[in-house]
Amino acid sequence: MLRNREIRFLLLVMGAISLTAILVAAFISPVSTLLVFILSLLLTGSSLLFTRWRYRELDKLSVYMGEISSGNDTLDVRDNQEGELSILKNNIYKVTLMLSEHRSLLQRDKVQLTDAISDISHQLKTPLTSMTMMADLLSDPNLSPAKRSEFTHHIRVQLERIDWLVSSLLKLSKIDAKTIPFKKDRIPVKSLIQKALEPVMIPMDIKGQTLSIVGDDNVSFIGDFNWTAEAVINILKNGVEHTPEGGAIAITFSENALFTEVIIADNGKGIPKEDLPYIFKRFYKGKNAAEGSIGIGLAMAHSIVASQNGVIDVTSDGETGTQFRIKFYKQVI
Amino acid sequence: MEILKIEHLSKIYGQGDSAVKALDDVSFSVRKGEFVAIIGPSGSGKSTLLHMLGGVDQPTGGKVWVEDTDMYALNETQLAIFRRRQIGLVYQFFNLIPVLTVEENMTLPLLLDQQKVDRKHLDSLVSTLDLQHRLNHLPNQLSGGQQQRVSIGRAVIGNPAIMLADEPTGNLDSKNSSEIVDLLKMLNKTYHQTLIVITHDERIALQADRIITIEDGRIAKDEVIRR
Numbered sequence: 001m002l003r004n005r006e007i008r009f010l011l012l013v014m015g016a017i018s019l020t021a022i023l024v025a026a027f028i029s030p031v032s033t034l035l036v037f038i039l040s041l042l043l044t045g046s047s048l049l050f051t052r053w054r055y056r057e058l059d060k061l062s063v064y065m066g067e068i069s070s071g072n073d074t075l076d077v078r079d080n081q082e083g084e085l086s087i088l089k090n091n092i093y094k095v096t097l098m099l100s101e102h103r104s105l106l107q108r109d110k111v112q113l114t115d116a117i118s119d120i121s122h123q124l125k126t127p128l129t130s131m132t133m134m135a136d137l138l139s140d141p142n143l144s145p146a147k148r149s150e151f152t153h154h155i156r157v158q159l160e161r162i163d164w165l166v167s168s169l170l171k172l173s174k175i176d177a178k179t180i181p182f183k184k185d186r187i188p189v190k191s192l193i194q195k196a197l198e199p200v201m202i203p204m205d206i207k208g209q210t211l212s213i214v215g216d217d218n219v220s221f222i223g224d225f226n227w228t229a230e231a232v233i234n235i236l237k238n239g240v241e242h243t244p245e246g247g248a249i250a251i252t253f254s255e256n257a258l259f260t261e262v263i264i265a266d267n268g269k270g271i272p273k274e275d276l277p278y279i280f281k282r283f284y285k286g287k288n289a290a291e292g293s294i295g296i297g298l299a300m301a302h303s304i305v306a307s308q309n310g311v312i313d314v315t316s317d318g319e320t321g322t323q324f325r326i327k328f329y330k331q332v333i
Numbered sequence: 334m335e336i337l338k339i340e341h342l343s344k345i346y347g348q349g350d351s352a353v354k355a356l357d358d359v360s361f362s363v364r365k366g367e368f369v370a371i372i373g374p375s376g377s378g379k380s381t382l383l384h385m386l387g388g389v390d391q392p393t394g395g396k397v398w399v400e401d402t403d404m405y406a407l408n409e410t411q412l413a414i415f416r417r418r419q420i421g422l423v424y425q426f427f428n429l430i431p432v433l434t435v436e437e438n439m440t441l442p443l444l445l446d447q448q449k450v451d452r453k454h455l456d457s458l459v460s461t462l463d464l465q466h467r468l469n470h471l472p473n474q475l476s477g478g479q480q481q482r483v484s485i486g487r488a489v490i491g492n493p494a495i496m497l498a499d500e501p502t503g504n505l506d507s508k509n510s511s512e513i514v515d516l517l518k519m520l521n522k523t524y525h526q527t528l529i530v531i532t533h534d535e536r537i538a539l540q541a542d543r544i545i546t547i548e549d550g551r552i553a554k555d556e557v558i559r560r
Binding site: 074076078079080081082086087090093094097100101104256257258259276277311313315327329 | 334365400401402407410411412414415418446448463492512515516519522525539557558559
């Protein structure tokens with residue numbers, strides 16, 4: 001304790017005051033001198049004792065922080081008392097919790113990466129196996145022209161599938177690694193929706209589905225036009241696919257002080273309750289998934305929205321259909 | 334991490350013949366950052382459960398662990414300080430101090446702790462709550478929705494471990510209600526604030542990640558609806 005400069009200074013000041021007081025008392029009487037001497041001793045002593053206690057508490061905190069940095073973050077140093085020392089302990093504990101949370105997030109990311117890699121290899125294996133089989137069958141010199149064209153067509157379909165899969169996965173990985181520069185322009189929601197509708201107008205027409213768009217012209221948000229359009233297209237495609245003929249797709253959008261919201265609703269058969277928590281997961285295919293769908297569209301939409309300070313939500317039931325809610329927040333998330 | 338753990342919690346009011354079992358062997362845990370909604374009919378024990386979690390009432394049996402601290406093993410003073418620092422409470426009827434300004438009401442937990450208020454943190458919270466122009470007003474000069482936003486600000490300003498809300502929209506019209514729910518949802522996402530809301534309203538419950546249904550003092554259902 002004495003190595004601390006401030007303690008040495010305190011000792012000096014207390015010593016000087018005590019000495020002065022003793023000298024003054026010496027002029028009064030020997031009894032008062034003794035009194036002042038004993039008093040100074042007691043005061044200085046108790047002051048030093050208390051200071052030593054405080055430094056020991058600080059030392060304990062140092063030891064605690066040492067334990068934290070070597071990975072043992074299960075200790076709790078809080079004591080729920082009034083005062084600065086207790087508040088310090090409280091704040092240190094908060095930082096400890098934050099560190100431990102980061103550590104588990106990193107671990108979770110690692111696990112997710114491993115899972116993603118095994119998902120991808122599984123997805124690629126299926127079309128590759130099929131194509132290998134086709135190649136084997138095509139090597140038969142006595143193949144009929146009809147069979148030959150059937151098999152080559154099959155290979156072509158698989159190749160298209162792999163091509164699309166690889167480019168989607170690349171996009172998704174880049175988004176997740178945050179290496180894509182999303183533009184930050186003010187985007188009028190109306191023009192975004194009109195752009196997103198272009199590729200789905202024909203399938204909607206074929207299925208005789210109706211479309212309604214409700215929202216003010218001045219509703220806008222800050223984001224990247226093209227990427228967000230792609231996200232909306234994926235959701236619209238999902239809606240059109242899972243809504244029967246003659247069904248209806250309703251798009252509404254609005255803005256308030258907290259966020260800008262776009263709701264895409266359909267009156268299809270809905271998404272089963274068990275599937276709802278997982279539909280934005282990569283490669284997740286619900287019970288009603290279309291043949292040949294890989295389950296990336298919604299995952300991509302989710303990543304795109306999440307990278308632009310937004311959230312995407314889904315509610316669904318068998319009677320009212322499915323509603324996708326996209327919210328772009330104005331404050332940073 | 335498990336920020337809240339409840340083990341065999343029970344609460345009995347009264348004695349002998351007039352004893353009422355408000356909570357009967359309730360156990361569950363909540364992870365950090367989760368948004369949990371607790372729903373159930375009137376008298377099912379929801380408010381009692383919230384009071385146990387908030388440290389404002391003693392359970393008859395069982396334990397409540399918040400951030401690995403056995404809440405009811407602390408003495409009264411320690412519990413009061415623990416509550417001040419780790420738990421944020423939002424009530425149906427706002428419960429703001431009528432003689433303090435909006436800013437003072439919001440920073441009350443910090444003022445009681447005699448901590449210095451971090452201006453930047455306060456400013457960002459105030460603009461999230463859209464109360465920038467009301468800081469010097471008294472609660473009776475504010476609308477219901479604004480008052481509730483002040484109490485939400487008060488509940489989260491100290492970055493508590495858990496935030497508990499007892500029917501936060503019970504006293505508001507539907508437009509204000511949905512704004513408050515959106516606000517809670519955003520706080521849950523921005524500050525990774527663990528949130529436990531008691532509500533009658535299923536629409537609010539559907540915004541949560543997890544819905545726990547209480548009936549007759551017991552957990553009837555515990556459903557995860559969002560990951």
